[in-house]
Amino acid sequence: MADFIQLLMNGLALGSVYALAAIGFVIVYSATGVVNFAAGQFVMLGTFAGVATLVNGGWSLPAGYLGALAAMALFGALFYAVVYLPLRNSPAVTMIIGTVAIGITLQNAALLGFGSWPFRLVSPFEGMTVDIAGAVVPVHAIAVVVTTAVLIGLLWLLFNRTTLGIAMRAVAQDLVAARLMGLKVGALLAFTWILAAVLAGVAGLMLGPMWFADVNMGDPIALKAFAATIIGGFGSLPGAIAGGLFVGLTEVLGAAYVSSAYKDLIAFGAMILFLLLRPQGVFGERIQDRG
Amino acid sequence: MLGCSDLTVAYGDIVALHGVTLQVRAGETVALIGANGAGKTTLLQTISGLNKVRGGHISFDGSPLDSLSCERRVRLGIAHAPEGRRIFPGLTVEENLVLATSPWRPPGGRYGDEIAQVFELFPRLKERRRQLGWSLSGGEQQMLAIGRALMARPRLLLLDEPSLGLAPRLAEEVYERVGRIRRSGLTILVVEQNTVLALAVADRGYVLETGRVVLEGAAAELKRDPRVREAYLGR
Numbered sequence: 346m347a348d349f350i351q352l353l354m355n356g357l358a359l360g361s362v363y364a365l366a367a368i369g370f371v372i373v374y375s376a377t378g379v380v381n382f383a384a385g386q387f388v389m390l391g392t393f394a395g396v397a398t399l400v401n402g403g404w405s406l407p408a409g410y411l412g413a414l415a416a417m418a419l420f421g422a423l424f425y426a427v428v429y430l431p432l433r434n435s436p437a438v439t440m441i442i443g444t445v446a447i448g449i450t451l452q453n454a455a456l457l458g459f460g461s462w463p464f465r466l467v468s469p470f471e472g473m474t475v476d477i478a479g480a481v482v483p484v485h486a487i488a489v490v491v492t493t494a495v496l497i498g499l500l501w502l503l504f505n506r507t508t509l510g511i512a513m514r515a516v517a518q519d520l521v522a523a524r525l526m527g528l529k530v531g532a533l534l535a536f537t538w539i540l541a542a543v544l545a546g547v548a549g550l551m552l553g554p555m556w557f558a559d560v561n562m563g564d565p566i567a568l569k570a571f572a573a574t575i576i577g578g579f580g581s582l583p584g585a586i587a588g589g590l591f592v593g594l595t596e597v598l599g600a601a602y603v604s605s606a607y608k609d610l611i612a613f614g615a616m617i618l619f620l621l622l623r624p625q626g627v628f629g630e631r632i633q634d635r636g
Numbered sequence: 637m638l639g640c641s642d643l644t645v646a647y648g649d650i651v652a653l654h655g656v657t658l659q660v661r662a663g664e665t666v667a668l669i670g671a672n673g674a675g676k677t678t679l680l681q682t683i684s685g686l687n688k689v690r691g692g693h694i695s696f697d698g699s700p701l702d703s704l705s706c707e708r709r710v711r712l713g714i715a716h717a718p719e720g721r722r723i724f725p726g727l728t729v730e731e732n733l734v735l736a737t738s739p740w741r742p743p744g745g746r747y748g749d750e751i752a753q754v755f756e757l758f759p760r761l762k763e764r765r766r767q768l769g770w771s772l773s774g775g776e777q778q779m780l781a782i783g784r785a786l787m788a789r790p791r792l793l794l795l796d797e798p799s800l801g802l803a804p805r806l807a808e809e810v811y812e813r814v815g816r817i818r819r820s821g822l823t824i825l826v827v828e829q830n831t832v833l834a835l836a837v838a839d840r841g842y843v844l845e846t847g848r849v850v851l852e853g854a855a856a857e858l859k860r861d862p863r864v865r866e867a868y869l870g871r
Contacts, residue, residue, distance in 0.1 A: 511731050512738065515724045522722035525684055527710030527739035527788060 350480035352601050353594070358486035359555065360593020361493035362388075365548035366570035367577070367585035368500070369541035375517040375580050376537040377429065379440050383448035385567025387542055391417055391549020392558045393455050396464045406469050414546045421542025425535045448563065455560040466553030489551045496547065497586060504582075513537060569596070572616040578626025587627055591615070637662040637697060637823055638683065638714075638792055644691035645675075645682050652678040654847045655692065660792065665814075665824040667838035667855065669831045669868060675847040676827040677719050680794045683825075684716045685709045696792070711739045713791030717798065719827075721781040725770035729761055732769055732780055736787035747787070754783040757813055775806040782813065793817065795826040799833055811837055831868040835859050843868075 370384045381387075394413035398404045404412060428447055432440045470484035503510035516523045516533045524530050548566075556562060573592045577584025592612040600608035619626060638660040645653040652675045660666045668676050681687050683694060685706040694701045696712055704712075715736075724732050733754060737747045755762035758779040764772060772780060778798055785793055798814065799807035811833045818824055818837060828834035835841055835855045843851035843864060851863065858864050 508734070508738065508743070511727060512735060515727060515735050518724045518726050519722050521686065522718065522724060524686065524706040525710070525716045525718055525722070526736045526784065527707045528735065529707055 347479040356594035356597035358489040360590035364589025385563035387545035389563035391546035417546030421539035425538040463557035468554035578628035581628040584628035642692035667834035667841040670844035715785035715788040715790035717781040719796040723769035
C-alpha cells in the first residue's frame with residue numbers, strides 16, 4: 346500500500362507535466378488550427394531556461410523561475426512572429442513542417458549551447474519528503490500536482506470569466522466572425538502562443554528535478570502529450586488534463602507492476618485503441634453542428 | 637455615408653466584382669439583390685475589410701477605408717451580420733453579444749443599455765441568454781447575429797441574407813425587426829435573394845448580376861421594373 350501511494354503521487358506529478366504540455370498543445374490547436382510538433386521541445390526549452398538562470402546563472406529561485414518564464418513568454422511571441430505569421434495562410438502541411446523544423450532547430454541549438462551532458466535542475470524542495478499513510482512522498486511531487494491544479498483553475502477562470510479568455514475562445518471557434526466583431530485577432534493569437542509557451546515553461550521547470558535536463562527530453566514528452574490529447578479528446582482541455590494524468594499514471598504504475606521495459610506500451614496501446622474505437626477521445630467535442 | 641467607386645475584387649483569376657459603384661446615404665436602407673453568385677456577399681465582405689481590393693475605392697464618411705483593418709472599420713461604426721450567421725457556437729448568447737462590444741468598451745466598462753435594447757428587440761434572446769450558440773434554432777441564430785452587430789454601436793449595419801434558410805413566417809419576423817431598426821434611424825445595407833422582403837424594407841436598391849450593377853433605383857421603382865419582376869419576383 347505504501348509503495349502504491351508513493352507511485353501514485355509520482356505518477357500524478359509526471360501526469361501533471363504531461364497535462365500541462367498537452368494543454369499548451371490543445372489551446373494552440375483550437376485557436377490557430379496548428380498541430381504544433383515542436384510542443385515537446387517547448388517543454389525542453391523551459392527546462393533549459395531554468396538551467397540557464399538557476400544552474401549557469403546562479404540566480405536565486407524566484408528570480409530564476411521568473412526569468413525562465415519571461416524568456417518562454419518572449420519565445421512564444423517570437424514563435425508567433427517568425428513561424429506562425431509567415432505561414433498562417435499556407436497549407437496545413439507546410440505549417441506542420443515549419444513546427445517540425447523549429448523543433449529540430451531548438452533541439453540542436455540546445456545541444457550546441459548546453460552540450461550533451463545532462464544537467465541536474467534542483468527542486469526548491471530538494472530532499473524533502475512527507476509521510477502519507479506510511480509512504481514516503483517527495484514534496485516536489487506534491488508541489489507539482491498542486492501547481493498544476495492551481496494553473497488549471499486559473500485557466501478555467503481566464504477562459505470562462507474574463508473578456509480576454511472569451512475572446513480567445515471566439516477566435517478559436519470562428520476566426521472570420523471574430524474579425525467582423527472587431528476583435529484584435531492578431532494580438533489574441535499572439536497571446537495564445539505566449540500562453541502555450543509559458544505553460545510549457547512551467548512544465549519544463551517542474552520536470553527538470555524529476556528527470557535529468559537532457560537536450561533530447563523533448564521527443565518523449567511530445568509523444569506522451571500527443572497520446573494524452575488523443576485519449577482525452579483532440580481539442581478538449583478537460584481531455585488534455587485527464588489524458589495527461591492517465592499517461593503519467595500508467596507510465597509509473599506500469600513500470601512498477603507490469604514491466605519497466607513495456608511501461609510505454611500501456612499509454613500508446615490505449616492511444617491506438619482510442620484511435621480505432623473512439624477517435625473523438627473520452628471528452629469528444631463539446632460543440633456540435635446542427636444538421 | 638458609404639461610397640464604393642469602380643470597385644473590382646478577384647479571388648485569384650476569378651473576378652467577383654467588376655467595377656461596382658454604389659452609394660448608401662445616412663439614414664437610408666439600401667437593398668442589394670441578385671442571384672446566387674452575383675457577388676453580393678463579396679461586396680459586403682469587401683466593405684468590412686475581409687477581401688483585398690484589386691481596383692477602385694471604398695469611402696466611409698468621406699475618408700478612404702482601403703488601408704484599414706476589419707477591426708478599425710468596426711470601430712468606425714461598420715457592423716456586419718454575416719452570411720450563415722457565424723454565431724460563436726461554444727459561447728453563450730450573452731457572451732456572443734458582449735464580445736461584440738469590445739471595439740468601443742474599455743475593460744470593465746458597462747454595456748447594460750446596449751444589451752437591454754437588443755433584448756427589447758429580440759425578447760427570445762433574453763430567454764436563451766445562457767444557452768450555447770449552437771443550440772439555437774436558425775431563426776434565433778439570425779436574431780443573435782443581428783443583435784450582435786447592434787452591440788457594436790454601429791452607424792452602418794451590413795446584413796447578409798437574413799432570410800436565408802428560414803421558414804417564410806420566420807423570415808418575415810426577422811424583416812419586421814429590420815424595419816424597426818430602420819425606423820430607429822440606423823443606416824442599413826442589406827443583401828438578399830428574397831427580393832420581395834428586401835424591397836419591402838428598403839428605400840433604394842441595386843441589382844447585381846455576375847459582379848456588375850445592372851440596375852439601380854428607388855425600391856418602389858424596382859418593384860415595378862419588368863426586368864426585376866421577371867428575373868427576381870417571378871411574375
